[in-house]
Amino acid sequence: MKMTISQKELLQKTGAKYYQVEHLIRTGRLPVYKHGRGNERQFPLEAIEILNDWLVNKAEPVKYR
Helix, strand or coil: CCCEEEHHHHHHHHCCCHHHHHHHHHCCCCCCCECCCCCCCEEECHHHHHHHHHHHHHHCCCCCC
């Protein structure tokens, strides 16, 4: 069984934009197994759930008093 997914697969499965994934990586909220120049980023399978949760929470409107 495949234990990691590529960034392309992550974007396709979640419908997220590239810059949204990049933001989560740079803020340390999305784990990355393999990255670097010339290497395709590899994410653990739970990255799909983490990204989907973030997208759902981001979509909720902010309630002002």
